[in-house]
Amino acid sequence: MTAIRVFAAALIAATVHGCMAPGEQATPVSLAELSLRQRLDAAVPALLLREKVASVSIAHIRNGEIDLLAAYGDQAPGVPANEETIYNIASLSKPLATEVYLRFASQTGLSIDAPMADVWTDPDLTGDFRTRRLTPRHVLSHRTGFPNWRYQTGGVLKFETDPGDRFGYSGEGFEYLHAYLDRVSGQTLDELARSLVLDPAGMRDTYFGWPESQRARVARPSARGKWLESDTRADVLAADNVHTTARDYAKFIVSMFEEGSMASALRGEQVRIQTDRKAELCKHINAADCPQEAGLGLGWEIYQFKTTTVLMHTGNDLGEAAIVIVDLQRRDAFIMLSNSKNGLSVANGLLDVLGLEPGLVEYLKRT
Numbered sequence: 485m486t487a488i489r490v491f492a493a494a495l496i497a498a499t500v501h502g503c504m505a506p507g508e509q510a511t512p513v514s515l516a517e518l519s520l521r522q523r524l525d526a527a528v529p530a531l532l533l534r535e536k537v538a539s540v541s542i543a544h545i546r547n548g549e550i551d552l553l554a555a556y557g558d559q560a561p562g563v564p565a566n567e568e569t570i571y572n573i574a575s576l577s578k579p580l581a582t583e584v585y586l587r588f589a590s591q592t593g594l595s596i597d598a599p600m601a602d603v604w605t606d607p608d609l610t611g612d613f614r615t616r617r618l619t620p621r622h623v624l625s626h627r628t629g630f631p632n633w634r635y636q637t638g639g640v641l642k643f644e645t646d647p648g649d650r651f652g653y654s655g656e657g658f659e660y661l662h663a664y665l666d667r668v669s670g671q672t673l674d675e676l677a678r679s680l681v682l683d684p685a686g687m688r689d690t691y692f693g694w695p696e697s698q699r700a701r702v703a704r705p706s707a708r709g710k711w712l713e714s715d716t717r718a719d720v721l722a723a724d725n726v727h728t729t730a731r732d733y734a735k736f737i738v739s740m741f742e743e744g745s746m747a748s749a750l751r752g753e754q755v756r757i758q759t760d761r762k763a764e765l766c767k768h769i770n771a772a773d774c775p776q777e778a779g780l781g782l783g784w785e786i787y788q789f790k791t792t793t794v795l796m797h798t799g800n801d802l803g804e805a806a807i808v809i810v811d812l813q814r815r816d817a818f819i820m821l822s823n824s825k826n827g828l829s830v831a832n833g834l835l836d837v838l839g840l841e842p843g844l845v846e847y848l849k850r851t
Contacts, residue, residue, distance in 0.1 A: 503667040520544060520552055523837040528556045529832045537824040539565035543734035544838075545817040549739045549810035550734045559703040561607060561711060569729050570701045572715065574799030576806045578658055580681065580690075580736060581722035582624055582783025583746075584673065585665055586754060587680040589620070590746035594668065596620045596753070596782070604664040608634070608641040619646045620661055621631050623760035624782035628657035651759045651780065653722035662722035674720050685739035690728040692720040702727060703823035705803020712803040722765055724801070730821050737810055737817045754782040755793060755812060769850050775843060784799060784810075788844040796844075798828060 504744050518526075528540065543550060558563040587804040590594060610614050614629070622628045629645040632655050641656060662673055662794030666715070669676055674692040682690055694716045696704065705712040719725060739745055759780035766774035777788035784795040792813035799806040807825030810817040818838055820831050835845045 496577040516656040520837075520839070521554065521802075524552075524554055524556075524834070527834060527837055528554075528830065531830045532557045535824075535826060535833070537822060537827050537830050538632075538706040538709075538711075539569070539703060539824070540820050540822045540827060540830050541565060541567065541569055541571060541703075541730040542821075543817075545734055545815070545819075545821040547737060548815040550731070550738065553731055553734075555730075559701075565823075566704065567731060568689070568701055568729060569703050570695060570698055570729055571689075571703045571806065571823060572705065572801065572804045573726050573728055573733070573806045573821055574724055574801040574804050575655075575798055576733065576799040576808060577692075577721065577724050577726035579783045579795075579797050579808070580677070580726060580733075581658060581662065581673065582754070583681050583736070583740065584677045585620060585624070585661060586705060586750050586782065587636075587746050588665065588669060588676060590750050591680075596750070600660070600664040602666045605661075606641050606660060606663070609643075612643065614643050614646055615762070618660070620664070621782070622647045623661040624658040625780045626651055626653050627759055628652065628654050628658070628659065628660065630656040632656065651761055651764075658723035659721065661756040662720075665722075672720060673722055681736065681739065684745075685732075685735045687728070687732040687735050690726065690732045690736075692726055693718045694725075695727050698727075703804075703821075705799050705823050705825075707803050707825040715801075720764075721836070724799075728821075730819050733808065733821070734817065735807065736818070740810075741815050754784070755786060755788050755795065756781055757788070758782060765851070769847070773846050773850050775847060787844060789841055792815065792841055794841055794844050800825065800828065809840060809844070814841075 502708050539559050541555045544552040553567045555565040555567055555569060557565050559569045597619050599616050600618055605615045618628060628681055629643040629647050629649060632653055634656055654720045666672055684804055704714055756778040757777055761779040762777055765778050775787040775789055779786055784797055787794045792811050795810040797808055803825055805822045805825060808819045835848055
């Protein structure tokens with residue numbers, strides 16, 4: 485029996501015995517008979533303790549509607565987390581910034597294959613002919629040729645490969661697109677986000693940069709049981725540093741399911757694999773446990789299984805971690821935000837209790 489199955493059996497026992505009257509005989513119950521909330525209530529506190537994770541905030545979407553919100557642990561020393569706690573979501577900022585750009589492109593007819601050099605070229609790359617080939621599609625599918633951050637190339641932005649040549653995860657790419665979008669729209673990213681995504685979705689607790697007015701609600705970062713200082717930079721970024729609640733991020737996902745949120749052709753491009761990574765991702769996994777297809781769409785990791793397509797993205801910084809998994813056919817999603825560097829270990833411990841696509845669960849267990 486695997487460790488996860490042992491954990492699931494213990495979870496069932498704890499839930500059943502916790503509901504029994506003195507002297508009452510336990511009736512056998514399966515994991516499937518417990519509600520998702522019961523499973524989480526029984527599982528998450530133990531995982532937080534075992535993994536030294538300060539807190540998590542969870543949202544679950546079923547058939548296109550938010551059906552669960554829950555928070556566990558402490559957002560700061562002695563301060564319990566709750567559904568109103570705001571988290572730095574690290575790279576979960578990228579799918580949100582992607583949605584802003586694609587909705588703007590949908591409304592204006594701006595092509596995702598237009599050379600950004602017509603509007604913007606980073607001063608570090610002046611004179612480099614490869615900027616003429618760099619497009620938003622390259623950015624959103626992580627094929628810019630840039631490093632993740634320019635400090636990795638001596639503080640100067642450089643092409644490590646030609647645009648379009650191969651996968652290379654890059655925050656710098658998203659900031660390049662951010663600069664381009666500011667100029668081509670005449671608005672700032674946070675202004676566009678508010679009008680195109682946040683307000684239409686009813687997202688009232690999402691902030692690009694540090695939300696000073698909400699300081700008391702922001703989860704303090706931590707790492708392996710040690711509290712860290714919050715990053716209070718007010719910089720508006722596309723790649724990182726958005727602050728939000730699990731509820732608001734769930735509202736964002738629900739808005740993606742809505743007809744007319746962007747042109748159907750662009751939505752189709754977003755959820756189509758643009759950068760094939762199956763060979764790389766499945767290199768050390770049995771073929772039977774690997775998705776049929778795997779790679780990058782526009783702003784999302786994409787995994788294709790027999791019955792559904794799954795979008796996924798994670799975020800991880802010095803004291804934060806986050807994950808979102810979206811089942812496109814079932815219109816289900818799982819969002820977990822954490823104020824601990826190793827917060828994703830909690831999500832890993834919940835794989836068997838969330839009702840996710842079985843193929844994805846088996847794949848994630850082996851990665």
